Amino acid sequence: MTIPGFGYQRIEVADGVSLNAAVGGQGSPIVLLHGFPQTHLIWRHVAASLATDHTVICPDLRGYGDSDKPAETDGTTYSKRTMAADIVALAEALGHSQFALVGHDRGALVAFRAGLDHPDKITHLACLDVLPTLDMWDAMHGVNAAVAFHLYLMAQPPGLPEQLIASAPDAFFGYFLDLWIKDPAAIPTDVRAAYLKASREAIPSIVADYRASAGIDITHDREDLAAGNKLTMPVAVVQQDWGSALGFDAAALWSAWAPNLHHSTTTAGHFMAEESPDEITKTIRSLTD
16 A cells, blocks of 8 residues: 555665655655554555645655565664664655654654754654653553553563464454554554554564664663753654553653653544544644744
């Protein structure tokens, strides 16, 4: 499946790694990064709206969709630092030395890392429905952590998580597509099928992405925290009200990283770019225009 009106390119971003990217529109560039268990198709509504006056770039992340899925050689293969470097290389290959960056879920963690590692490249940053990796792990306590059981499963060493998920991939990935949505009609049957197909064909790389967030990604966040590094660009964060449910102040956690922060909550479900595209488009435009 494709985003109507967008052209598609495969662009090499690292040795032996190319990303599949949908590109459309004209104007100042905005890169949109998807999350789990999805592909760039999550942006099909938002991208079409933004493309009326922006160049919009929607890649499949390394390890997802139709992008390359290199074997996990060590923790760096799917570190958010590596994945962020992919996105900077992608934008530069398309002729953009600076760009606004929006990420949802896993893509938001990549966007967060890109903002810290490449502040000269990222003009504006928006993150949808996540906490920074270090804060995410710290916010999980006791039985409340059961809502994120998949984080703990995929944090395990290579072998068992991949085997368990591969035994019933559609049940595993479909569980999150069903649980995290408030309006099931927002993900039509054909789009859901595309997400499930893409996910079951990418089990090792998806697990490696999550495994990195229980290891090297934490190390990188701690290093930035110790050094006092912050996001220097304007930052918008839109989240469900997980803080009140799980007992943390999401806005305060984000403010520690982003001095120039606009934080808001939404009544949409996790897949807000599909459930409430007008709201998300408005947030992006308010940040970048």
